Amino acid sequence: MSTAAAGGTRARLLDAARELIEQDGYSAASVLQVAERAGVAAGTLYRHFESKEELFVEVFRDVCTGEERAMLAAGDALQAAGSRSAIACLEEVLATFARRALRNPRLAWALLAEPVDPLVDAERLAYRMRYTAYVAQSLRRAIADREIPGLDVEFTAAAVVGGCGAALVGPLAPSSGTPAPDAVVASLRAFVRRAVGAGLGGLTDAR
Amino acid sequence: MSTAAAGGTRARLLDAARELIEQDGYSAASVLQVAERAGVAAGTLYRHFESKEELFVEVFRDVCTGEERAMLAAGDALQAAGSRSAIACLEEVLATFARRALRNPRLAWALLAEPVDPLVDAERLAYRMRYTAYVAQSLRRAIADREIPGLDVEFTAAAVVGGCGAALVGPLAPSSGTPAPDAVVASLRAFVRRAVGAGLGGLTDAR
DNA sequence: GTACGCTGTGAATCACGATTCACACACCCG
DNA sequence: CGGGTGTGTGAATCGTGATTCACAGCGTAC
Numbered sequence: 154m155s156t157a158a159a160g161g162t163r164a165r166l167l168d169a170a171r172e173l174i175e176q177d178g179y180s181a182a183s184v185l186q187v188a189e190r191a192g193v194a195a196g197t198l199y200r201h202f203e204s205k206e207e208l209f210v211e212v213f214r215d216v217c218t219g220e221e222r223a224m225l226a227a228g229d230a231l232q233a234a235g236s237r238s239a240i241a242c243l244e245e246v247l248a249t250f251a252r253r254a255l256r257n258p259r260l261a262w263a264l265l266a267e268p269v270d271p272l273v274d275a276e277r278l279a280y281r282m283r284y285t286a287y288v289a290q291s292l293r294r295a296i297a298d299r300e301i302p303g304l305d306v307e308f309t310a311a312a313v314v315g316g317c318g319a320a321l322v323g324p325l326a327p328s329s330g331t332p333a334p335d336a337v338v339a340s341l342r343a344f345v346r347r348a349v350g351a352g353l354g355g356l357t358d359a360r
Numbered sequence: 361m362s363t364a365a366a367g368g369t370r371a372r373l374l375d376a377a378r379e380l381i382e383q384d385g386y387s388a389a390s391v392l393q394v395a396e397r398a399g400v401a402a403g404t405l406y407r408h409f410e411s412k413e414e415l416f417v418e419v420f421r422d423v424c425t426g427e428e429r430a431m432l433a434a435g436d437a438l439q440a441a442g443s444r445s446a447i448a449c450l451e452e453v454l455a456t457f458a459r460r461a462l463r464n465p466r467l468a469w470a471l472l473a474e475p476v477d478p479l480v481d482a483e484r485l486a487y488r489m490r491y492t493a494y495v496a497q498s499l500r501r502a503i504a505d506r507e508i509p510g511l512d513v514e515f516t517a518a519a520v521v522g523g524c525g526a527a528l529v530g531p532l533a534p535s536s537g538t539p540a541p542d543a544v545v546a547s548l549r550a551f552v553r554r555a556v557g558a559g560l561g562g563l564t565d566a567r
Numbered sequence: 568g569t570a571c572g573c574t575g576t577g578a579a580t581c582a583c584g585a586t587t588c589a590c591a592c593a594c595c596c597g
Numbered sequence: 598c599g600g601g602t603g604t605g606t607g608a609a610t611c612g613t614g615a616t617t618c619a620c621a622g623c624g625t626a627c
Binding site for chain 1: 585587588
């Protein structure tokens with residue numbers, strides 16, 4: 154398994170798949186299209202992946218992992234900058250999520266809401282659960298620190314994640330006319346604060 | 361077009377389609393299955409509907425219209441009972457949405473999140489937009505009445521609708537062990553209040 | 568009674584994209 | 598140099614459901 158030569162084509166296929174999704178969504182990313190864009194024949198794809206689904210599972214995994222890293226990094230950066238507030242941190246993480254989603258709407262839509270094949274859907278669900286778990290953890294910390302009142306952590310986490318996703322792809326699906334990313338991010342921050350029950354006092358530590 | 365005789369079979373097909381969705385979701389509702397359950401041959405379906413998609417568009421429309429009616433009725437009832445609070449009203453509407461979704465999880469999942477064919481998806485989107493518009497309207501009223509602070513109405517409406525949907529189908533998809541409908545509804549009410557910025561004071565009028 | 572139109576039938580057909588496979592080509596190893 | 602292995606090709610094949618259509622049955626109009 155000489156990962157050198159094989160890796161080249163493999164990587165090219167992964168890139169082609171991601172690019173197709175970014176441009177026209179999952180539905181436009183057929184095996185033929187991916188192969189063509191990668192500059193190989195359809196059969197070649199099957200030298201490197203068990204099936205179309207496996208290829209896209211890997212694409213999703215890669216992209217979601219990257220997003221996760223970026224989000225967590227934003228949270229950590231804020232913490233490193235001296236913030237002790239779990240909610241401020243969470244807000245920063247979700248704002249990062251939003252900024253990145255707004256920068257790549259089509260990809261965000263594919264990642265969050267577009268119909269995809271079962272295995273890929275499972276991968277998406279797994280990541281959504283990770284995000285939700287992270288939010289839940291933040292909420293628990295915030296409650297312990299008396300930043301926010303007690304609440305149903307699991308429900309709220311799911312609702313916040315779902316709400317942010319829906320509010321971001323909503324403005325995307327109808328492809329409304331460039332609703333000013335900064336304004337959207339600001340609205341999302343405000344929504345998150347309210348949804349988790351953070352009074353204005355919560356800001357003190359954050360900014 | 362003798363709607364009498366034709367209506368019988370037509371209605372039977374619509375019922376069969378809905379029942380199949382309720383039992384096993386949209387993916388299990390093939391033309392053959394629907395026809396069999398309705399007690400007719402596959403070809404008969406095409407005597408009454410242009411295509412599979414048209415059939416299911418009608419199913420979705422019927423069900424969603426029914427849900428909408430039930431929700432609005434709950435809101436109106438509260439208002440008729442003397443409540444003057446737009447938020448209490450909205451809360452009641454969404455709680456009704458939740459109660460009904462929890463009673464018929466599979467259907468709710470199909471309506472909210474399951475992959476469906478494009479035309480059906482468009483119908484789903486249209487209804488989601490109606491619900492969102494209703495929420496937005498309620499928020500505007502509440503803001504005008506000083507029930508809640510000013511906020512990005514469009515964003516918040518989308519986020520609340522999306523959040524409620526996600527939090528409800530989340531507990532359903534993995535078919536978690538009966539998480540006590542009443543508790544879920546209570547959590548949802550609390551979430552909605554917080555998300556729209558309704559302080560505890562908002563309750564005064566409601567209950 | 569017969570012509571006509573509406574329903575119903577279900578096996579055959581079609582569409583469409585994923586998947587396979589017999590056939591190269593290139594490179595390395597002995 | 599003769600195998601052997603990894604990689605690439607792309608036309609043919611497959612699978613899955615939706616859709617069609619030639620052939621009834623049946624009621625109504627005339």
